[in-house]
Amino acid sequence: MPERVLEVRDLQVSVGDHLVAVQDVSFEIGRGESVGLVGESGSGKTLTCRAVLGLLPATGQIDHGRIVLGAGGDEVELTGARRTTWNQVRGVRLGAVFQDPASYLNPSLTVGHQLAEQLRVKRGLSKADAHRRSVELFTEVGLHDPASVFHQYPHQLSGGMLQRVLIAISISCEPELLIADEATTALDVVIQAEILELLRRLRQTHGLSLLLVTHDLAVVAETCERIMVMYGGQVVETGPTAQVLADPRHPYTRALMGVATVGTWQRRALEVIPGQPPAAGEQMPGCRFAPRCRWATDACVAGPVDLGDLGAGRAARCVRVDEALDEPVLEPAREPVREEVPA
C-alpha cells in the first residue's frame, strides 16, 4: 500500500436527537488512489465525507472514531480539530467539489478573482504571481481561453466550466486528497465524461488521491480503483472495483448492479430494488438490508452482522457471504418485453 493519505476508523456520526446515521465506518486511502463511495440517498455517504471535511450540518456530530489526514510527521487528527487546524487543512491539504458549482462561487466576483484570492491567502503569492498561476491552473483543468475566463463572472459560464473552475480552486494548493461529492451528477453525460477524465489526469500529474461520492455505480466503475458500498449508514461491501463488480458478494451490491447503467440500448424491464432504505437512526438488530433482501433468513435479523474479511482487500457485511447465492449478477439481455404498441 502506498503512503497513507487518509485514515478513518470506527466512525460514528449522529444527526438530530442522537439518531445514528453513520456507524462503524473504517477505510484508508493511499497516495494517488481513487476510492468510490456509493449508495442511495440516506445511506450516509455524504455525511461520511462531510465528517472528513468537518462540514457536518449543525445538528450532526461525530460520536466516536478517528479521522486522520496524512501519515508520519504530517499527521493531523481531524475529529475535534480546532478552527485554526481546519484553516490549515481545508482548501490546502483537503480539496472538495460538490454537485452544484454555481452555489459555491460568489456571483459578484469574477471566477479568476476567486481563484487568485485562494492563492494569495493560502499560499501568500503576490497579486501578479497569483494571476499568472490562476491562468496556468485554468489551462490545466482544460478551460478554453483561460486568460479571458479569468475575467468572467460565474453566470457567464456553463455548469461544466464552473465545475472546472471549482476543481482549479480546490487543487490550487496541491491538496493530498480531493473529495468529489456528486460532482458530476448535475452535468450531462458528455461533460461528465470530460470531468471524470480531468480527475483521472490530475491524479496522474499531481499524485492526487480521490474520494468520489456518488449514487451512480457506473461512474465509480469508470473512475475508481476501490469501491465502498454504503447502505443504511454502514459499509456493506468494499474491495477493488473490478473484482467487486465482477463478483459482488453482498446482495445490496448485486441489487445496485441490477439498477445501474449497463450501457445497452435495448428495450428491457427496468429493475427496481423493492422497498425503502431504513431511516436514519432506525434501530435494527440485524442486517439493515434484510427487509429488502431476497436471500434474507432468520439468521440475518438475529444480531449485528460484521464486515467479514474475504481476503484480497475485499470485505462484505453479509451472513450468507460464503454461500453461492443463485441468480446471475447481470441477467442476460432479455428480449424486448413488448413489441407491439397499442394503436
Add this chain to the structure above:
Amino acid sequence: MTATQERATVREPREEVPPLLRVTDLSVSYAPPRTGTSLGTGAALTGACLEVRPGEIVGIVGETGSGKTTLARATVGLVRPVAGRIEFAGRDMGALTGRALRDFRRTGQVQLVFQDPLRSLDPDLTVAELVREPLDVAGTLPRRERQERVVESLRLVGLDPDAVLDRRPRQLSGGQRQRISLARAISTRPQLLFCDEPVSALDVSNRNLVLSLLDRLRTELGLAVVIIAHDLSSLAGIADRVAVFYRSRVVEQGPIRAVLEQPAHPYTGLLTASAPSVRHEDRLRPEQLRPEPGGRAWPAHGVCVFAARCRFAHDACVEQPSSRPLDPPHESGREAACHVAGAWRDRLTNPHPDHQEEAS
C-alpha cells in the same frame, strides 16, 4: 404477406396512426429579432420537427440549453413560437389565442411534469388537494366524481391513497413525490404527457421505478409520452423513439435502439461513447470523437452547430445541414442533420487500445 414481412412491419413505427402531436419547423427565440431577419441571438429552437403518436414514448436527449425544455414549453403554450406549426390532435395550436388558448390549457389534455417535485408541488397543499387541483381547474368532471378520480390516479401510480392523501410534499420521499406529480398530471386523463427530466433528481432505483411507471401508464391510458432525460440506458429501456438535440436543433431522431447502437450524427456518437457503464465492452471512446487539438476555427453563425466540437468537420460543414432521412441499410424512420451522417465511422482513425495491442 409472408410471416417474416409481417413481423418486420410490427416493429415499424405505426405510421398509419396519425400523430397526436406534430411539430413542424418550429423555431422559438427568447430575444426575437426584428421581422425579416434571421432568428438572432436568442434562438432557443431552430426548425425542430417531431411527431408523437398515441401510446408512444419519445425520448429527448441533449445538453443544457439545447432547446429540450423550450420544446416542452412551446407545446403546452407557455412560449410563442417565432415560426413553425404545432398541431395537437389535428388542431393548429398556433391559431389558438387568448380565451381559446386558455380554455384548451384548462382541459388538461397536455400535461407537463417537472424535474424537481419539491419545487413544482405547492408545499402547503395535501396530496389530495394537489391531485385534485387540475380537475377543479378543468371543471369537466362532476364534483363528486373528482375524489374518486384522485384515488384512482394515486392507485395508477402505485401509491396507497389512504396512506398519502393527507400528507404534504415534504412528508414524502423523493420517489413518492415524483409519483404524486405524475398522479396530478394524469388526473385529467391527458392525451399527451410531457415530462421534463422527471427522474434526474432521483436515485437509480426510484428512477427506474418512475420510468417503468410511465411505460405502464402509456399502455393503460393510451398516453403519448415525451420524456426529457439524461440517462440514455434507462431511457432506451422504455422509449420507442429518441430525438437528439444540440444547440437549438434536432440533430438526429429515429427508433431509439437503432439511433443509440448505430449513431448517425457525431454528437449522438459522442453521447453514447460518454455514457458511463458498469460493463467495459468494446465501444467507441469519447477521445475518438473529439476534435484534434489545434483544429480550424469556425465562424459563430451559419456553420453546422456541431462543427466546433466535431472531429469530422470539413469544408461542407460551413453550411448547416438540414435534417434528412437516412438511406437503407439504416432502419426506416431515421433522420440526421449531418453532411456525413453515419459515414464518419469509416474515418475513425485510432482504433480501440485493446485492438491496437493485438495488432502490434
